[in-house]
Amino acid sequence: MAMFKNENGKSVLLKMVKGIQENKAYLGEVDGLIGDGDHGMNMNKGFSVFEERFKDKEFSFADGLYELGNILFSEIGGSMGPIYGTIFMDAAEAGEDFDEIGRAELMTMLEAGLSGLQEIVEAKVGDKTLVDTLSPAVDALREERDFKSSLLEMKKAAEDGRDKTKDMMAKFGRSARLGERSRGVLDAGATSCCIILTTMADGIMEYL
Amino acid sequence: MAMFKNENGKSVLLKMVKGIQENKAYLGEVDGLIGDGDHGMNMNKGFSVFEERFKDKEFSFADGLYELGNILFSEIGGSMGPIYGTIFMDAAEAGEDFDEIGRAELMTMLEAGLSGLQEIVEAKVGDKTLVDTLSPAVDALREERDFKSSLLEMKKAAEDGRDKTKDMMAKFGRSARLGERSRGVLDAGATSCCIILTTMADGIMEYL
Amino acid sequence: MQRILNDPDNIVDEMLEGFLKAHGDIVEKTGNKRVVKAKKIKADKVGVATGGGSGHKPAFIGYVGENMCDTAAVGEICSSPTAAAFLDSFREADQGKGVACLYGNYSGDNMNVKMAVKMAKREGITVKTVVANDDVASAPKDQPEKRRGVAGEIFMWKAGGAKAALGGTLDEVIAAAQKAIDQTRSVGIGLTPCTLPAVGHPNFEIKEGTMEVGIGHHGEPGIEVCPLESADQMAKRMVDIVIGDVPFEKGDEVAVLVSGLGATPVMELYVLYNEIEKLIGGRGIKIHRSYVGNYFTSLEMMGATLTVMKLDDELKELVDLPIETMGLTQI
C-alpha cells in the first residue's frame, strides 16, 4: 500500500503555503462579508513568514507543520494563531515519530489537531467555523481504504463541509453577533481550512 | 432725467440678495479652483441673514446697503466681511442724504465704497480681485449720460472687468500664492462683485 | 488607497518604533517588540495589562502610562496579539502582586489571553481578567457574554488602572474594572467603511446616504442600516440605545465619552455631543465628566461612538485620578 515519507514534507508544506497565498484576496473577501476582512491577510502573512524562513531548509512533514503552527501561534496571533497553531502543532506532535505516513497515520495526526482545537474552542460541527471542514475530513479518513482514495474522500468531505457552512448560522467568532444575518455566506475559517486540507492532500498524492 | 428714489431700496437689495443666492454654488466653484471654495457659502450666508432680518421691514437703498454691509462685517467675517462691509457701509454713508439717486449720486456712493476699500486693501486694477470689477464700474458712471444708459455701461464695465481677471495673475488673497498658476480662471470676488453690480443696476432700472 | 505607508506588512512594527520615539517620556520598549510598557510604574502595586489588535489608536498602547495600563500587547491590524505577547506583557507588569488583564471580548483575544494566563500561572504569576463587553448593539441584553468590547474599555482601564495606582489588591482592581465595565454601555454609528492597508480596498460597504447603527470597531455589521440622519437624530438614537440598556435613572451621575471612528472631523463630534448632553440632561442624569475626541478609532472609518458609564463614589474617584498617556492626559 502506498505511503508517503514524512521526510518529504517540504513540497507538501510549500503547496499549502501557495494555496493560502493564492487565495489571500478571496479569503479576505469571504471574511469581509460577515467578519472583519483580515483572514486572508493574516493567514498569508503567517504562511509567507514560514516560507521565507524555511524555503532553504529541509524538513519533515511533521516538523514543517510544527514550525508553521508555531509561527502562527507565536508571531501572528489573532484567532488563527491559537486555532491553526494548535491544530498544526498538535498534529505534528502526534506524527513526529512516523517515518511513513498513510491513511491511519494522517488520521491520527489530524485527529490530534482537532482534539487539541476542541480544548480551546467550544465550536462543534454545525456552528459555522473551520470545525465544519476539519471534523468531516478527519471522519473521511477513518474508513479503511487505500491512501489515495482516502485523500480524495478527505478532500471531498472538506469541500462539502465548507459548503455546508453557507447556510449555517454562526455561533462563534466575530460573525456570531450577526445571528440570522450570518447565513448565506461561507465561513472564512472553513474556507481556508478546506484550502489547507486540499493542498495537503494534493501535495501528498504527488508522492503516491 | 429719470431718477431712482432712495426710499425704493428694498426691491433692489432683494434682487441683489437673489443674485447671490442663485449663484452660491457657482461662486463656490470659482473660488474652489484657486481659493478655498467658500466664497459662495459665506456670501450666501451673509446676504440671506440680511434677507431674513429685513424682509418684513421697509428701508431705503442707502440704509439697506448699510445693514447688509454691517451684517457682512460684524457677523460673517472672512475676507468678505471687511471688504464688502466697507464697500457697502461707506457707499451707504455717502448716499444716506440723497432723496433721489441718479448717475452722479450712484457714482458718489460707489466711489466712496471703492475708496473705503482702498484704505484697507492694497489691491489695484490688474491684481485679480474684485477691484477689477468695481473700479471700471465706477469709471463707467463718470461720463454724463442718461441714468439708464449709465447703468447699462456700468454693467458692461463690470462684466468686462470680471472677464479680464481670467488672464491675470493673482496678487492678493489666497490665490496670490499660486503665482503663475492662478491664471486661467476668474477671480471669485470679481465674479460676485459683478453679480452684485448687475443685479443692483437691474433693480434700479425697474424704477426708471 | 490614499495612505501613508511603506510595506503594509510592516506597518505595525514601524508604527511601534515611531510611537516609542515620540513618547519616550511615557512608554518604553521591552524585550518583546510587540509589548509596550509604561515608563513610570508605581512600585509594589498590582500590574495592569491590556492588549488588542492595531488600527484603533489611541487604543491600546495609547492608554499605557502612569495610573492607567502598565503594559499593552500589540497585535496585527484588527487582530489579537499572540499569546506569547500577552504572556510577556504579564511578566513585565507583574511586581509580585499579580496582574489584572483588562481586554475586549473578541474570540482571538479570548483564546490568546486564556493561553497566556495558563502559561503565566506555570511561572507563578497570578493573572485575573476582566473582559469588556460594553457594545449594546453586538448582542441582546440577555447574552452579555457575546457582546463586544469597544470604547468602554477606556473606562475599564481608567478604573482598574486607578485602583491599582491607589494600592488596591488584585481582587480589588479586578472588582473595580469589572464594576466599571458592568456599568458602561456603548453604541457606534458608522458612516463610511475602512480599508486595511494590506487589503487595499474597503472590506464592507456603507452606501452613501445611509448609516450603519451599531457598527463594530472592525466594521462588523450593526443592528440596522438606515438613511443618513441629522446629528441630532443620531444623538437621540445613540442615547436611546445606551441609556435604554442599563437602568440609568434620574439623579444618576455618569461619565460620557464620545469618540470619532477615525476620519470624522472632531468639530462634528462636538455638534453630536451638544445634543447628547441635552438628551442625557433631559433625563435628569448628571454628566460628571465628559470626553469628546478620537479615543478609540477604526482606521479611517467615519462615524462616532457613544459610551456612558454610571458612576458611584468609587468610580468617580477612579475616573478623576490624574493620568498621563498618549491618548488621554488628565491633570
Added chain:
Amino acid sequence: MQRILNDPDNIVDEMLEGFLKAHGDIVEKTGNKRVVKAKKIKADKVGVATGGGSGHKPAFIGYVGENMCDTAAVGEICSSPTAAAFLDSFREADQGKGVACLYGNYSGDNMNVKMAVKMAKREGITVKTVVANDDVASAPKDQPEKRRGVAGEIFMWKAGGAKAALGGTLDEVIAAAQKAIDQTRSVGIGLTPCTLPAVGHPNFEIKEGTMEVGIGHHGEPGIEVCPLESADQMAKRMVDIVIGDVPFEKGDEVAVLVSGLGATPVMELYVLYNEIEKLIGGRGIKIHRSYVGNYFTSLEMMGATLTVMKLDDELKELVDLPIETMGLTQI
C-alpha cells in the same frame, strides 16, 4: 457626504456649544458667542489672543487654556472671525498689560485683526501682533510676507503663551512668539480633498494615486502634484523642504510636530514620524521634544504636515512649560 451635521449653517455655533459643555474645566464662554476664554488665567499678565476659521480642530479654540492662549475668536469654516470677534477677544484677554494677538497669515484674518487692533486702540487697549508664516511651500523664501501660517502656529502660541505666563512684558511676549515662528518651518502633503459641509462636495481634487506636496490647510494647491509615494519617501521630501529652508545645522536642537490633516489614521502618522526621526537625526540634529497626532487639521482631509522649530535656551524653556488645553495637555 457622510457627515454628522444638522443645518450646515449652524455647525460652528453648535460645535462651540458642545465644546464649551465638554471642556467647562478649561474654557468658558464670553459675552460674544464667537469668543472663547480660558477658565484659569494667571492674574496680572499680558493677554494672549488668537483666532481663525473653523474646521481645523484642535486649532484654534483647542489651544485656549492655562499657559497657552487666553482667548480665541472663532470664524466660519475656513473663514476669518469678524473684526468684532477679534476686538471682543482682545477685551477679554486684556488685564491692563496689553494683548499679544498671535494669528496666521491669511488675507481675511489680516484685515479683521488690523481693524480690531485699531478699534481696541481707541479703547485704550494696546494690541501687538505676530503673524505666523511657517508654511514653506506657500511662497518663496524671499517673500516670507506671503507665506501662510499652518501648524507652526502651535509653537508660536506655546512660546508666546508661556512667556506671558512667566510674567513677560508685552514686548517680551511678542518677541518670544516672533522668534518661535521665525525659527519654525512647516510643509504639508495632501492625499484627499475635504468637503465644506455647506458646499456638499469637495472643492478641489487630488487624484487617486497622486499626492499634493505643499497643500494648504484649506486645500490651497501646493507646489507639486506627484505620484503617491511611500511613507519613507514622503518623510524625506518633507524633511528636505523644511530643513532646507532655514539654516538648521548639525548640533541644533529642535521641536518636531507631525500633524494629521484629519482623516489619516494616527497609526500612519507614527509610521511617518519613525522615518522623519531617522532623517532629522541623520543630519546631526537633536529632537528635544516631539508631537505626533491630529494637532491642526483640515476637516476630513487625508495627509500630514511636518513642522520643525529650532530651539535656543529660551524657546526650550517655553516649549517645556506645562499646559492644559483640549488640543494639548503637557505635564
